[in-house]
Amino acid sequence: MNDDIAIRAQGLTRRFGKLVAVDHVDLAVPRRAVHGFLGPNGSGKSTTIRMLCGLLTPTEGTIEVLGLSIPAQAEALRTRIGYMTQKFSLFEDLSVRENLQFMADVQALPRALARRRVDELIGEYAFADRQRQLAGTLSGGQKQRLALACAVIHRPELLFLDEPTSAVDPESRRDFWEKLFELADQGTTLLVSTHYMDEAERCHRIAILDHGALVADGTPVELCARLDGRTLLVDSSNPRRAQQTIMALDGVISVAQIGNSLRVLVADAHADARGRLLDALARSGQQAAVEPIRASLEDVFVAATRRSATSEEAAA
Amino acid sequence: MNLRRLWAIVLKELRQMRRDRVTLAMIVAVPVLQLVLFGYAINLNLRGLAAGIADQANTSGSRAAVMDMIATGVIAPVAEARTPEELVAMLRRGDINVGIAIPPDFERRKADGSEAVQVMVDGSDTAVQGAAAQLAQMPLTTIAGVGAAPLASTPSARPISVVAFYNPGRRSAVNIVPGLIGVILTMTMVLFTGVAIVRERERGNMELLIATPLSRSELMIGKVLPYIVIGFLQTTVILGLGVWLFAVPIHGSLLDVYLASGLLILANLTLGLLISTAARSQFQAMQLTFFFFLPSILLSGFMFPFAGMPRIAQWISELLPLTHFLRLVRGIMLRGASLSELWIEACALIAFTIVMMSAAILRFRKRLD
Numbered sequence: 001m002n003d004d005i006a007i008r009a010q011g012l013t014r015r016f017g018k019l020v021a022v023d024h025v026d027l028a029v030p031r032r033a034v035h036g037f038l039g040p041n042g043s044g045k046s047t048t049i050r051m052l053c054g055l056l057t058p059t060e061g062t063i064e065v066l067g068l069s070i071p072a073q074a075e076a077l078r079t080r081i082g083y084m085t086q087k088f089s090l091f092e093d094l095s096v097r098e099n100l101q102f103m104a105d106v107q108a109l110p111r112a113l114a115r116r117r118v119d120e121l122i123g124e125y126a127f128a129d130r131q132r133q134l135a136g137t138l139s140g141g142q143k144q145r146l147a148l149a150c151a152v153i154h155r156p157e158l159l160f161l162d163e164p165t166s167a168v169d170p171e172s173r174r175d176f177w178e179k180l181f182e183l184a185d186q187g188t189t190l191l192v193s194t195h196y197m198d199e200a201e202r203c204h205r206i207a208i209l210d211h212g213a214l215v216a217d218g219t220p221v222e223l224c225a226r227l228d229g230r231t232l233l234v235d236s237s238n239p240r241r242a243q244q245t246i247m248a249l250d251g252v253i254s255v256a257q258i259g260n261s262l263r264v265l266v267a268d269a270h271a272d273a274r275g276r277l278l279d280a281l282a283r284s285g286q287q288a289a290v291e292p293i294r295a296s297l298e299d300v301f302v303a304a305t306r307r308s309a310t311s312e313e314a315a316a
Numbered sequence: 317m318n319l320r321r322l323w324a325i326v327l328k329e330l331r332q333m334r335r336d337r338v339t340l341a342m343i344v345a346v347p348v349l350q351l352v353l354f355g356y357a358i359n360l361n362l363r364g365l366a367a368g369i370a371d372q373a374n375t376s377g378s379r380a381a382v383m384d385m386i387a388t389g390v391i392a393p394v395a396e397a398r399t400p401e402e403l404v405a406m407l408r409r410g411d412i413n414v415g416i417a418i419p420p421d422f423e424r425r426k427a428d429g430s431e432a433v434q435v436m437v438d439g440s441d442t443a444v445q446g447a448a449a450q451l452a453q454m455p456l457t458t459i460a461g462v463g464a465a466p467l468a469s470t471p472s473a474r475p476i477s478v479v480a481f482y483n484p485g486r487r488s489a490v491n492i493v494p495g496l497i498g499v500i501l502t503m504t505m506v507l508f509t510g511v512a513i514v515r516e517r518e519r520g521n522m523e524l525l526i527a528t529p530l531s532r533s534e535l536m537i538g539k540v541l542p543y544i545v546i547g548f549l550q551t552t553v554i555l556g557l558g559v560w561l562f563a564v565p566i567h568g569s570l571l572d573v574y575l576a577s578g579l580l581i582l583a584n585l586t587l588g589l590l591i592s593t594a595a596r597s598q599f600q601a602m603q604l605t606f607f608f609f610l611p612s613i614l615l616s617g618f619m620f621p622f623a624g625m626p627r628i629a630q631w632i633s634e635l636l637p638l639t640h641f642l643r644l645v646r647g648i649m650l651r652g653a654s655l656s657e658l659w660i661e662a663c664a665l666i667a668f669t670i671v672m673m674s675a676a677i678l679r680f681r682k683r684l685d
Contacts, residue, residue: 053527055684074682078529089524093335094328105324106528134335 006031006158006189007052012061014047014212021047023212024061029191029205031157034184036203037193038301044212045193046086049160052191053083066158079107082151086162088143092136096127096146099135100153107154117153125149125179141172148179152188159183161192165199177202197298206297208304215304220297227265227295227303232273234262236281236288245284246277253306265299317537321530325538329512333542343546347500347553354492355562367391368403368412373422381433382416391416403436413438490565493558494645495618497551498638501580502612503605505547509588510601512539513680518598526682536677540585547581548574567652575655576644579665583637586672593679612638640664 007029014022022044029035039045050056052065054074063070068077090099100121104114122131125145130138135146144164151159161180165173177199180190184204192203200206201220208216216223236242239262243255251267266273274290281288333339367386371378385391391414397403403415415436419425425432516522525535551574558564566573587608595601613619615629616638625633633639640661647653647661655662 050684055523055527055682057683057685071683075529078527081527083524083527085520085523085527087520087523089520089522091328091332091521092519093332098328098331102324102328103528105320105327106525106530108318108320108529 004031005029006066007191008064009048009052010062012048012051012063013059014044014051014056015059021212022051022058022209025209025212025214027207027214027217029189031189032184032187033204034180034190034192034202036200036206037191037209038195038200038206039193039209040195040305043209045209046162047212048209049083049162049191049193053077053081053160055083079154080157082154082156082159084144084147084151084159084161084164086166088135088147090135090143090147090150093134095132095134096138097122097131099146099150103150103153109154121149121153140167141169141176144168144172144176145179148176152183156188158189159191161190163193163195165194165196173199197296197301200301201297208301210305216300220300223300224295224297227299229292230266230268230273230303231293231295231299232264232266232277233291233293234264234277234281234288235260235290236262236286238286241284242281242286242288245280245286249276249280254302256302263293263299265302317531317534321534322538322541325530325535326541329539329542333546343504343550344553346504347496347550348557350500351493351496351554351557351561354496355558364392365390365413366394366411367414367416368395368397368406369393369416369418370397370400370403371416371418372399372420373418375423377426378418378422381418381422385416400434400436407436407438410438490562490650491646493554493562493564494649495642496558497554497577497645498580498616498641499613499618500550500554501547501577501641502584502638503609504550505543505581505584506588506591506605506608507602508543508546509539509585510591510595510605511598513589513592514595514598514601517596523684526684532677532680532682536589536673536680540582540589540673543585544578544581547585548577551577551581564649566649568648568654572648572655573645576641576648576662579644579662579669580637580641582669583641583665583672586669586676587637589676590672590679593676612636615639617642634664637665637668640668 005028007027009025009027012022012025012027013020025044025048027048037045037049047056051058052063052070054065054071054077057071065077066080068074070077091102094102097118100118101114104118109117122128125148127142127146127149130142135143138146144167148161148164151161165176168176173196180192181202184190192199194200203220205217205219206223207214218226234242234246239257239260243257243262246252246255246262246264251271251273253265253267254263255265256263264273264277274292277290278288281290369382371382382393386393395406395412397406397415400415400417403412403417406412407415417434417436418432419434422432513522516525555566555573559566588605591601591604591608595604611632615625615633616622616636617633618638622630622633622639644655644658644661644665647658648655
């Protein structure tokens with residue numbers, strides 16, 4: 001057993017009837033890190049997280065979380081993990097303090113410690129002047145902050161967060177991530193699912209899920225480096241027309257317009273992509289400059305999810 | 317079982333209940349409304365029917381016969397008429413429910429043993445017809461409904477008089493109030509816990525709860541406990557109003573009444589929990605509750621006598637907690653029996669509770685699949 005690994009899953013599969021929500025996912029999440037879980041809606045992120053928490057039984061595969069075999073030892077795991085659900089799941093008709101108190105009681109913290117911990121979290125998460133407010137009347141960002149405070153009340157070793165910032169304004173999102181890094185600094189392992197690229201970029205490691213399959217796994221830098229030579233920037237006087245020309249070329253995965261330039265992602269790094277683009281544009285009589293650029297995580301995401309889409313078409 | 321966790325659930329339920337003003341109001345409003353409805357409006361023994369009287373004989377004997385009928389309280393004279401035809405007209409207009417006609421030759425007819433008095437009844441209301449049957453028990457008279465064949469009369473032999481024990485005035489309230497405790501508890505208690513688990517599932521709270529160390533029995537028992545208090549509160553409201561408004565007697569011990577109520581409360585709450593684990597929405601839970609509520613009211617003996625039911629209905633009825641509670645509470649309140657004398661009914665309720673609670677705990681899974 002490797003003590004540095006918080007979560008280890010092998011061949012994790014979950015079917016709902018005919019639908020394969022999660023398809024043979026292998027995952028290893030190291031301790032004391034923020035691990036990002038990236039994927040389009042319906043890619044199986046929530047299902048995977050629920051299986052890792054022991055809330056869903058896998059159809060196939062084995063899971064080991066904090067050295068416990070899941071789902072068999074799920075009950076023993078409950079006191080050691082925190083879980084923040086995708087939908088706000090605290091009690092809207094209880095106040096901020098009552099919600100925290102409830103979670104402290106449910107975790108059976110000793111009374112004195114519970115009181116201290118609730119006070120501490122109210123201060124830390126800036127609820128001092130709102131502790132009597134009903135949770136249902138909080139703003140989106142405040143709700144997520146409260147949910148996080150409740151999830152960490154028992155100082156869990158491992159924290160699962162399922163799209164914690166999907167309904168939150170940018171500033172609150174930044175504050176929220178500050179909290180997550182503080183927790184990681186204190187030694188907590190975090191598994192965060194998101195579909196925001198800027199959030200994924202901040203994670204120590206990310207895993208990309210698509211149609212239930214793990215299509216990429218590594219640090220953001222590693223994943224970007226794998227795309228070296230496959231991303232190009234095209235500056236053209238008529239970007240709409242250039243986009244149509246480039247899309248028609250073989251081996252082009254995506255062309256995204258950003259202002260007046262185009263960001264092109266090609267399938268193969270070895271072919272002379274720059275030359276081919278220039279050639280095609282010149283043939284259709286367009287003036288354009290083409291330069292290779294550093295891949296972003298969005299490119300990684302598109303490359304990973306489109307590839308599986310095309311291979312699916314090939315299979316069909 | 318961890319008491320801290322159990323208390324956390326109880327406290328949470330109480331706090332949520334306190335903020336739910338509608339539910340809070342219903343806890344008191346439902347028993348009050350039902351008690352007043354059943355106690356006043358739904359009176360199976362009619363009293364004070366509007367009566368018109370046409371006494372054409374006007375002898376001391378005929379006047380005495382009329383006074384006797386009024387003295388039963390079943391009729392209250394509102395109009396006088398000169399001829400039976402006038403009574404028929406009043407009856408048709410709905411001015412009166414009952415017309416009493418005494419022919420001019422009343423004394424002779426009485427002596428002959430032929431019909432001496434005619435009671436005309438508004439036959440469109442069966443309850444009124446039933447009440448007229450009470451008048452038919454009157455001695456020395458012959459009574460016939462409008463259009464009905466005259467009954468044979470035996471003036472010398474007095475009809476058998478019916479004496480009702482335990483409810484000598486034959487007032488419905490005496491019978492209904494103890495039963496009403498059961499009916500109201502059945503309706504509200506099952507519904508309260510019936511929606512308890514489903515509601516948390518619908519609001520998304522359940523996913524949070526099952527990811528915590530909370531055990532199934534802590535959650536289930538924690539959800540039942542606060543409602544026991546509500547149940548006793550309702551029992552107190554009904555008992556208090558019953559005694560105050562309808563002078564319902566409590567012949568047995570008050571403690572026994574509460575103990576019996578407690579047993580019914582538990583039985584219904586645990587049934588509600590079971591419903592809650594099966595229903596997928598609050599609406600479904602409510603439908604299931606009413607699916608259970610209707611046979612409870614109809615078959616328990618609250619509305620119709622148990623003895624008159626077909627065998628199958630009696631078997632079903634034995635499975636309903638309300639049936640056993642009615643036997644308990646009527647025994648204690650009206651006959652002055654003690655709970656220990658009725659132990660078999662108490663055991664039935666306890667068995668029901670144990671079965672329902674176990675089934676609910678077993679059915680509830682700390683899983684989403």
